[in-house]
Amino acid sequence: MLKEAVAAGEPAARSNEAFPARPRVIVQPPRAGFHHPAGKHEILEMLRAIGPLAIYGLRSIELVRAPTSRAATVAFGRYRAPGRIVLYEQPLPPWRLPGLIAPATRRSLERTGALLTMLPDAGATIVDWPEETLRRFMLEEVLLHEIGHHVLQQHTGKRPVRIARTRDHEAFAARFAEKQRDRLAKCRRDR
Amino acid sequence: MNSNVTLVGDSIENPANAVIMVHAAAMFGAACRFRDTKGLADAEAFAGSGLATITSAEVQALHSRIIACDNLPGAKEVYGFNPGRDFALLVGNERRGLSHEFTTLATDRVQIPMHSRRINCLNVSAASAVALYYLCGSRTGPMAIRNDPGSRRPDILLCEPSDHFELGSTIRSAAGLGWKRAFIEDRHQVWFGCGRAVRSEGRAAARRGKNEILLIPCPPQATYAYPRVTVITRQKIGVPLDRINLAGGPGQLVVIPDESRGDFALAGAARLGRKVEVAHLQLPAAEYTYHYRLMATVALAEASRQVGRRPAVKAPPAMRPPIYDDALKQLAKVAGETVPLEDLLNY
Numbered sequence: 001m002l003k004e005a006v007a008a009g010e011p012a013a014r015s016n017e018a019f020p021a022r023p024r025v026i027v028q029p030p031r032a033g034f035h036h037p038a039g040k041h042e043i044l045e046m047l048r049a050i051g052p053l054a055i056y057g058l059r060s061i062e063l064v065r066a067p068t069s070r071a072a073t074v075a076f077g078r079y080r081a082p083g084r085i086v087l088y089e090q091p092l093p094p095w096r097l098p099g100l101i102a103p104a105t106r107r108s109l110e111r112t113g114a115l116l117t118m119l120p121d122a123g124a125t126i127v128d129w130p131e132e133t134l135r136r137f138m139l140e141e142v143l144l145h146e147i148g149h150h151v152l153q154q155h156t157g158k159r160p161v162r163i164a165r166t167r168d169h170e171a172f173a174a175r176f177a178e179k180q181r182d183r184l185a186k187c188r189r190d191r
Numbered sequence: 192m193n194s195n196v197t198l199v200g201d202s203i204e205n206p207a208n209a210v211i212m213v214h215a216a217a218m219f220g221a222a223c224r225f226r227d228t229k230g231l232a233d234a235e236a237f238a239g240s241g242l243a244t245i246t247s248a249e250v251q252a253l254h255s256r257i258i259a260c261d262n263l264p265g266a267k268e269v270y271g272f273n274p275g276r277d278f279a280l281l282v283g284n285e286r287r288g289l290s291h292e293f294t295t296l297a298t299d300r301v302q303i304p305m306h307s308r309r310i311n312c313l314n315v316s317a318a319s320a321v322a323l324y325y326l327c328g329s330r331t332g333p334m335a336i337r338n339d340p341g342s343r344r345p346d347i348l349l350c351e352p353s354d355h356f357e358l359g360s361t362i363r364s365a366a367g368l369g370w371k372r373a374f375i376e377d378r379h380q381v382w383f384g385c386g387r388a389v390r391s392e393g394r395a396a397a398r399r400g401k402n403e404i405l406l407i408p409c410p411p412q413a414t415y416a417y418p419r420v421t422v423i424t425r426q427k428i429g430v431p432l433d434r435i436n437l438a439g440g441p442g443q444l445v446v447i448p449d450e451s452r453g454d455f456a457l458a459g460a461a462r463l464g465r466k467v468e469v470a471h472l473q474l475p476a477a478e479y480t481y482h483y484r485l486m487a488t489v490a491l492a493e494a495s496r497q498v499g500r501r502p503a504v505k506a507p508p509a510m511r512p513p514i515y516d517d518a519l520k521q522l523a524k525v526a527g528e529t530v531p532l533e534d535l536l537n538y
Binding site: 074075080102104146160166 | 515
């Protein structure tokens with residue numbers, strides 16, 4: 001019935017057709033010294049900006065505590081098929097990281113406004129996130145990347161199974177995030 | 192009579208079943224009462240003696256432990272179940288099983304494990320006898336667990352049955368307890384070569400429409416060469432039933448004679464095989480009314496317990512869904528510098 005109505009160009013039955021069946025956003029309080037840079041409201045705004053492509057099949061976005069098993073590194077997010085995106089809490093800036101950050105990661109961080117100070121003698125890196133830059137990073141880099149994983153997984157149809165090599169999956173997610181960033185930037189400029 | 196045990200029939204329809212349930216209870220020294228919702232008290236069978244009835248409130252007042260015997264969810268195997276000395280055993284209607292009222296009344300649930308895909312229950316009186324045998328008669332262990340129970344299942348010979356209803360119920364029990372074939376020495380022609388009415392009634396009792404057991408007629412007094420023959424009799428000879436090995440595989444023939452017309456002549460058992468053993472059912476009551484289906488079903492249940500079942504198959508773990516992590520890439524390694532301990536202390 002609904003399919004027929006849409007095909008005939010009639011107005012949709014639901015009033016919020018532009019933003020149908022939004023995923024659940026579950027927020028777990030962060031630990032002391034950590035925070036969730038992007039809140040529920042910002043995440044929903046980002047989903048709204050991307051459109052129904054991102055939302056279709058997406059079940060939940062969870063803001064959770066960082067896994068303790070990866071204390072040595074900083075975990076940003078995770079996509080778990082079918083339709084579950086996890087965004088981890090982040091330490092309060094500035095970050096003092098052991099070792100030097102790889103060039104590709106460095107470019108990714110600097111693109112969203114992070115200030116990186118490399119300390120080759122000490123073998124450490126200081127990452128500072130002025131103002132809203134960490135939020136921007138979590139939304140435009142991490143969330144879009146995870147949505148890219150979801151889009152590939154969802155639209156291939158075989159949702160709970162591995163449908164591409166990890167390398168290809170990651171490449172698609174990176175391309176998707178890049179395209180969406182460009183589109184959002186263009187929208188901002190037009191406004 | 193063991194006044195601490197009561198067999199309770201819930202909405203039993205068939206008066207013949209009710210009468211045999213009374214006899215089954217008497218075999219184990221238990222009382223037998225009925226919750227009569229089907230007009231059982233008006234049946235001819237109870238015209239003289241009267242039907243002992245009971246309500247759910249009376250069951251609760253009489254016994255603290257109430258055991259439902261039905262293939263209900265979460266029911267434990269009757270084998271090896273320890274009910275204590277004071278309990279009520281509830282058995283249900285022939286077609287519908289226990290009523291919701293009695294099911295909710297129960298403190299424990301037991302079942303007789305069935306091995307057939309098509310025969311999923313026993314005759315109610317036969318089931319009552321099996322349950323009473325394991326709950327208040329013998330103290331046996333749980334059902335054996337074997338990788339290949341089929342290789343331990345003996346052949347059975349139903350010897351000289353004299354009543355088609357009794358034989359039909361026994362055949363139903365044999366199929367339900369996992370036998371694919373049974374030999375019948377039909378001297379009294381109650382199964383093969385009988386009249387139409389007897390044939391129909393016998394087949395109905397055996398649930399022949401869905402009972403796939405293969406029945407092989409054996410001529411009376413024929414000789415066989417089984418390495419091991421086990422005769423299960425009502426006579427107090429031989430070893431108790433639970434102490435004899437009934438899981439000898441196809442090389443063993445378990446003979447269950449109908450002794451309603453007289454004791455089985457054990458001397459004649461030598462024609463069946465080389466080594467003949469005798470086992471008997473240990474029953475608390477000295478005097479009881481003999482029913483072939485009761486004795487045979489208890490014997491078959493014990494054999495089935497010893498033959499055992501396959502171990503429960505573990506469900507394979509579900510395939511892990513794909514997970515993609517996003518984390519800070521591996522930090523570039525920096526060549527380390529060796530620092531003497533003195534320098535570090537002076538730092």
